Each structure stands twice: as structure tokens, then as C-alpha cells.
Amino acid sequence: MSIATRTAREVTAGAIDTGKSRxxxxxxxxxxxxxxxxxxxxxxxxxxxxxxxxxxxSPRFDAALLFDYGSRVRPEETGFRAGILGSAWLMLMTALMxxxxxIAAAIYFEEFANGNRWYNRLLEVxxxxxxxxxxxxxxLLAVAVMALLGFERKGIVLGGAIALALLILPVIIITTRExxxxxxxxxxxxxxxxxxxxxxxxxxxxxxxxxxxIATGTILGLSRAIGEAAPLLLLGLAVNPRFDxxxxxxxxxxxxxxxxxxxxxxxxxxxxxxxAGIIVLLVMILGLNALAIFIRNKFQRSW
Amino acid sequence: MAANSxxxxxxxxxxxxxxxxxxxxxxxxxxxxxxxxxxxxxxAMVSVIITVGIIAALIEPVFEFFAEVPFGDFFAAEGQYxxxxxxxxxxxxxxxxxxVAVPLGLGAAMYLSEYASPGAxxxxxxxxxxxxxxxxxxxxxxxxxxxxxxxLQEILGVEVGFTNALAAGLVLGIMIIxxxxxxxxxxxxxxxxxxxxxxxxxxxxxxxxxxxxxxPAALSGIAAAVVLGLSRAIGETMIVALAAGAQKNLSxxxxxxxxxxxxxxxxxxxxxxxxxxxxxxxxxxxxxxxxVITLIINxxxxxxxxxxxxxx
Numbered sequence: 001m002s003i004a005t006r007t008a009r010e011v012t013a014g015a016i017d018t019g020k021s022r023x024x025x026x027x028x029x030x031x032x033x034x035x036x037x038x039x040x041x042x043x044x045x046x047x048x049x050x051x052x053x054x055x056x057x058s059p060r061f062d063a064a065l066l067f068d069y070g071s072r073v074r075p076e077e078t079g080f081r082a083g084i085l086g087s088a089w090l091m092l093m094t095a096l097m098x099x100x101x102x103i104a105a106a107i108y109f110e111e112f113a114n115g116n117r118w119y120n121r122l123l124e125v126x127x128x129x130x131x132x133x134x135x136x137x138x139x140l141l142a143v144a145v146m147a148l149l150g151f152e153r154k155g156i157v158l159g160g161a162i163a164l165a166l167l168i169l170p171v172i173i174i175t176t177r178e179x180x181x182x183x184x185x186x187x188x189x190x191x192x193x194x195x196x197x198x199x200x201x202x203x204x205x206x207x208x209x210x211x212x213x214i215a216t217g218t219i220l221g222l223s224r225a226i227g228e229a230a231p232l233l234l235l236g237l238a239v240n241p242r243f244d245x246x247x248x249x250x251x252x253x254x255x256x257x258x259x260x261x262x263x264x265x266x267x268x269x270x271x272x273x274x275x276a277g278i279i280v281l282l283v284m285i286l287g288l289n290a291l292a293i294f295i296r297n298k299f300q301r302s303w
Numbered sequence: 304m305a306a307n308s309x310x311x312x313x314x315x316x317x318x319x320x321x322x323x324x325x326x327x328x329x330x331x332x333x334x335x336x337x338x339x340x341x342x343x344x345x346x347a348m349v350s351v352i353i354t355v356g357i358i359a360a361l362i363e364p365v366f367e368f369f370a371e372v373p374f375g376d377f378f379a380a381e382g383q384y385x386x387x388x389x390x391x392x393x394x395x396x397x398x399x400x401x402x403v404a405v406p407l408g409l410g411a412a413m414y415l416s417e418y419a420s421p422g423a424x425x426x427x428x429x430x431x432x433x434x435x436x437x438x439x440x441x442x443x444x445x446x447x448x449x450x451x452x453x454x455l456q457e458i459l460g461v462e463v464g465f466t467n468a469l470a471a472g473l474v475l476g477i478m479i480i481x482x483x484x485x486x487x488x489x490x491x492x493x494x495x496x497x498x499x500x501x502x503x504x505x506x507x508x509x510x511x512x513x514x515x516x517x518x519p520a521a522l523s524g525i526a527a528a529v530v531l532g533l534s535r536a537i538g539e540t541m542i543v544a545l546a547a548g549a550q551k552n553l554s555x556x557x558x559x560x561x562x563x564x565x566x567x568x569x570x571x572x573x574x575x576x577x578x579x580x581x582x583x584x585x586x587x588x589x590x591x592x593x594x595v596i597t598l599i600i601n602x603x604x605x606x607x608x609x610x611x612x613x614x615x
Contacts, residue, residue, distance in 0.1 A: 025508075027510065028508055028509070028510040031510045031514075032418070032510070034410055035410045035411070035413055035414040035418065036414065037410070038406065038407040038408070038409070038411045038414070039410065039411045039414050039415075039427060039431065041407050041480075042407065042411075042431060042433075042434045042477055042480045042481075043430055043433070043434075045434075045477050046433060046434060046437070048449070049437070049441070049442075049449070052445070052448075052449050052453075053441075053444075053445070056448070101346050101349055102346075104342060104343050104346035104347075105343070105346040105347040105349060105350060107343055108343035108344055108346060108347040109347060112340060112343060113347070123347060123348075123350065123351065125602075125605060126350055126351055126354055127350050128601070128605055129354070129598060129601050129602070129605070130350055130353060130354060132531060132534050132535070132538075132597065132601045132604070133538070133597060133598075133601075134537070134538025134539070134540070134593060134594070134597055135538065135540065136538065136540045136565050136568055136569065136590070136593075137357060137361075137538070137590055137593065137594050137597075138357075139572070140357075140360060140361060140586075140587060140590045141353070141357050141360050143360070144356070144359070144360030145356070145360075147578070169349070169350070169353070170350065173350070197336060199336045199339055199340070223436065224436075226438075227437070227438025227439070227440065227441070228438065228439075229438070229439070229440045229540075230439070230540035230541055230544075230565070230569060233540075233544075233569050233572050233573060234568070234572040236572070256438055256440045256541075259440050259441075259444065260440050260443075260541065260544075260545070263440075263443065263444045263447060263448075263545055264545070271448065274444060275444075275448075278440075278441050278444060281441065282437070282441065285436060285437075285438070289436060
């Protein structure tokens, strides 16, 4: 989807021949201001959102928020322990399911498949479609999968992880393909010239070169999954568990689900807790994104 | 990439022929690699299995649903199983979202593609994409606790209900700005530099070049971006579940609360619905309709992307 490298080159070329000198008339200036506005409007909203949430959640920045279970009796002390642990378990299981599968599929598409065959084109279109299927539909699918596997209780780690893995699989496949595509063809050709097979080339040359890109894409996919609530709603996660998850068959809740339930409550203490929970969630996502950026900057190569 | 897999075997066969069998360059059989290849093909097939799975998972309960509820009761404006109020509410919220996201997303894309220096682009593009990283439940909470009471009711003085389509649509629009901006920017950047140079050489400034040369040339790509944004907006759940309303409402007044398709699924799923009951199956009927609508929209988007990729 992103043609980042090509655009970068074109923009560089474009900087040489701009019509800057003829841009003093009011219409052009107004147009430029409009563009600046549209560029920064979203960021302004984001700033307002974060400040508003921090202000309304600030009374609840305490240890109980992170280390206590949810409480309906004492709403001023309700915590997100169950949600944080549940989300952590979900992330782990989602990654275990989606990442190997996604990378394997991407390798097939990029390194083995003949893109001109009709069935490979069909796979391609199908993949693009899956990436845009509403997340709540994956929840319906996960419900059906759990029923097929014979589980009575669906709101367990396994159920949630299946839903989220299905959801981010297309994202992981697409980003991994981008990373593989960014590896220069010369490296592959060098390997072939020395007599390596396609798989040897992939395993020893292409894949190691693409690891930073794959890691970045995977982490970004997971950061999308951690904030996702819609598919989990359908599985009927536990409303307010007062125990830690112990395994893949353990009943759980997730951080975004807890936030959703608290937002629908009318009592002010619950609203405060929801705001504070949002900050916790945003910090977790920010942490994942920072990790992705770190990996990208540390291991980025330029060929 | 695709050509490699075929050609890697080709030259060695020819070589073997030339040397008259003195040197066997065919390579030994590698059963391990054959197994690996099968595993990779199976992984790739999983995406197809998921698609088939979605359809299968949705269709069975839907058949059960229509065995008990007549078609007319589902595609009706009123009644317990009526879906039309959900569809109109979805369209209303989506329309508001596009009113926000299309101009802003396109503006951001134009700046990034036509005005920003490579250095500025490197910083600004992730900034715009930051908006896509915020979980939708957070946007929903923001719409419910800030946009409706503070922005709409206090600052702008609009008489809106506690939940309303306007707040949900506005926030949803913010959320899909990166979708529209990112794809449009790809399309604008893919326009050949020669077109810009020609326009500039004729004495046009950058605004005229952007609006009259680059944008028309990238139109199908921009259309794909808008259509993909549309599909995102239709499928988004948490914002509308929190901020749009929980009552079916066949209203065209954006200040009213109204339940969308995704909002209905989220709300019904949260309640007590035994598996196999009519209300449970109703969930899947709405889900299937949602899936079909987004599928059609995605196909349109893919068609547009193909078109702009083919031109240049």
C-alpha cells in the first residue's frame, strides 16, 4: 500500500522545481493555510483528547488503579488489574497464533507465488478484502470457531486471542510483505547465483534482512489488537473478574472492555476510573509504538 | 519476485544439457523444502479459509433467522427485527464522518505530497498516522464525555441529546483521517513528476498545479482512499456503540440519538441471548448485511486502486 521509497525519491526530485516564486497571491496563501489546518486539525483534536482525559482521570492516578480488581461497591477504588493482565495474556496468545502464520503466508506471497496466476491474484484480492472487514465481524467468526472447537465458555483467553489473531493476521501479512519487498533483488540474485534454492535464499538472506521491518509491522499490528474491543464484546468476556488469569482456558476481561463498561456507567467515580484507564491503555500502546520506532531506527538499513 | 521461483530451476537444466550429463546441476531432491513450501502454501490459504469461515459462520444462523422471521419483517422500517433504521443511522453517521475526513484527509495528503520537504514529510506523516493508533473505545469515550456535553452543548450551543449521531460522526471522521490521507498521498505521489514540471513550466503556481494537474491525475486513487474510509466508518463499532445511541431511530436529524448496525450488534451481544434464539440469530443477520456492504465497498476501492496503478 505504501510506496514510501518511491515517493521519497519523487519528492526529492520535486523539491528542485517548485513554483514557489509565484505563490504570493491571496488564493494560494489561503490554500496553503487550509492545507496546514487539515494537517494539524487531527493533532489538535488528539491533544485536546489527551488533556481532557488526563484532567478528568487525574484523581485516580494511584496504585489501586493498576493493582486492584474492579469494584462496584467502592467505585472510587475500582482498578484495572484484571483488564491489564487479561490484555497481556491476550497479546501473548494473539502474537503466538498470528505472527508465525502471517510471516509464513507473506513469504509464500512474496518469494514463492507466481503473481500472474489467477489463484494467486484471487488470494491477493481476498487479502485486501480481509484487511478491511469490520472488526466486529471477526468477533462473530471467533464465536463460531469457539463453538466449532466445542467450548461452552467463550470469554476465555483462547477465544479472545482467536478473535484478535484473525483480526491482525491480514495486517501482519501485508506489513511483512512490504518488508520483504524492500529487500533488494540483487541480494536474492546473488544467492541464486551461488546455487542456493528459493527457500535457502529466503531463510538465509531475505528473511534476516527483513527482520527489522517485520518486527516493526508486527508490533504495530499488536498495538492495534490491544486497543480493540468490538470483537471481544461478542465473546462475552467476564464482566468483572476478581481473579488473575491462569492459563489459556481462564476466564478473562480486557482493558478496553473494562473502559467500555465503565464509560456506560453514570456515576462520576466510574467515569473518572474510565479516564484513568484510558491513560493506562494509551501508555501501553505508546510503549509498543515506541518499541517499534526504536527497532526501526536501530536496525534500519539503507541499500 | 514472482519470476524468480520459476527461473531458478531453468538455467541449471539448460546447463546440464550442454555438458552432456558430465555435470549434474539439477540439484539433489530436497524433500524438506517441499514440506516447507507446502506449509507456506497452507499458511497463505488460511486467509481464504478465514473468508470462507466468515461466510459460513454468518450464513447458518441467518438461515435459522429467516426460517422464523419473514424477509419483510427484517427489511422493514419498524418492528423488533427491522434493519432499515440501523442502515439509515449507519449512513447518517458515515456521511458526517466523511464530511470531516475527506477534506481534512485530502488536505493533509496534498500538503505531504506536494508541499512538504522530504525532512518535514518524515516527521509529519507519522504525526497524521498517530490518529489511527488511538483505540476506538477511547474515541467513543471522548465523543460521549467531551464532544457532546462540552463542545456541542456548551461551546457551540447545539441542542443535542446525550447520545447523538453528530458527535459520533464527527469523532469517527477524525479517526478515519489517516486512512483517507495515507492512500490519497500514495496516489498523489504516484503522479509522474513530468506532469508537475509541465504545469510549472506553463507558469502555474503550486496551488494551480496541485488542484488542476496532480489531483485530477490522481483521482481514481483518491476515490479509492475515500471508499476505503467509507468502509472503515461503516464497520467501526465502539464509537457508535458509546456515542451514537442505543435506540433504533428512523430519523434524519443528526442531533438525535440513533443506533447503527455495528452499535446494534455490540449492544445485543452484551445482553443475554441464548445461542439459537431469534434475537441471537438476528445479530448474525445484521452482521452478514454489514459484511456484504463492506465487501462491496472494498471491491470498489480495490477496483479504483487497480485503475490508478495501471495508468502510470
